[in-house]
Amino acid sequence: MYRERPSTIAHAVVWSSTVTSAEEHRVLPDGCLDLLWAHGRLTVAGPDTVAHLASWRPGTPFVGLRLAAGVGPRVLGLPAHELRDQRVRLDTLWPGAEVRRLSERLAEAPDPGALLEAIAERRLGDAPPADPVVERVASRLGQGAAVGAVAREVGLSARQLHRRSLDAFGYGPKTLARILRLNRALELGRSGTPAADAAYAAGYADQAHLSREARSLTGVTITTLVA
CATH class of the missing domain: 1.10.10.60 (Homeodomain-like)
Structure with missing residues (x-):
């Protein structure tokens, strides 16, 4: 089941999904970057130029923060083209110790989506103003x-x-x-x-x-x- 809601961050959406059977999911290009929490890991989905085929295991919950209109690079701290058509573990972009602490908090959070928002808001507070x-x-x-x-x-x-x-x-x-x-x-x-x-x-x-x-x-x- 898929759900989404507008984020407290401008040009962002919080979404979650849990599949009941193993399936291949076609993720369409949309001009966005996603910060993902799944399988106990934080991952970044870069902007796709073509559809990305993802294999999802049954019962696995996914939570994501979809960042549009150039917000993603301000959160992540690097140009979007460096992540084009890629799925990258966050600990390859941010310090490993920081990502481990965030992962521990997400594993215990009653609302991981809200925590992803808080993480992104903190990063945006330290980033240059929106262009x-x-x-x-x-x-x-x-x-x-x-x-x-x-x-x-x-x-x-x-x-x-x-x-x-x-x-x-x-x-x-x-x-x-x-x-x-x-x-x-x-x-x-x-x-x-x-x-x-x-x-x-x-x-x-x-x-x-x-x-x-x-x-x-x-x-x-x-x-x-x-x-």
């Missing part, structure tokens, strides 16, 4: 704005926007725009919007264009994703 340009880029690309138009809005050259996007999101603005557009189409499809209408509303040329992008980014059809 309004990064937040604007994520917002406008998420709304379907063209990359060139976004660059002009925030006063960056194409090269500057690409570099800032690599650090904040893990990939360039064109890749981020493709991922966010597919997620918009999926939200529409899962709410009952016909595929052709969802494709048009999300900014695709037609339904065939949406189908090609879905296969390219996730390896399966849009029908399978919506179902």
Whole structure:
């Protein structure tokens, strides 16, 4: 069973999931970094460029803090592109003794999700302030704005926007725009919007264009994703 709630941290979501049978789960790219607690370990899931297939054992609880809009690099203390398409143990990024203490606290916590939030909030308190340009880029690309138009809005050259996007999101603005557009189409499809209408509303040329992008980014059809 999967549950999520808005975090007390801006642009973040706390989620949890427990599966009842062994299964392979398709994690779709979404432009986010996740701080994960599972199997007694703290792990970081980097920003994916394509769907990631994860094997989950029955009865294993997962708790995560999903960090969007460039928040993840501020929590972790390193550029997002260094974690692109990776799953990394947190003790390879932070001091081992600190991670062991956090793991002990999480193992005893009645609400691990709230503790993950507290850990991230403490790190954000020591990090540089949020970059309004990064937040604007994520917002406008998420709304379907063209990359060139976004660059002009925030006063960056194409090269500057690409570099800032690599650090904040893990990939360039064109890749981020493709991922966010597919997620918009999926939200529409899962709410009952016909595929052709969802494709048009999300900014695709037609339904065939949406189908090609879905296969390219996730390896399966849009029908399978919506179902």
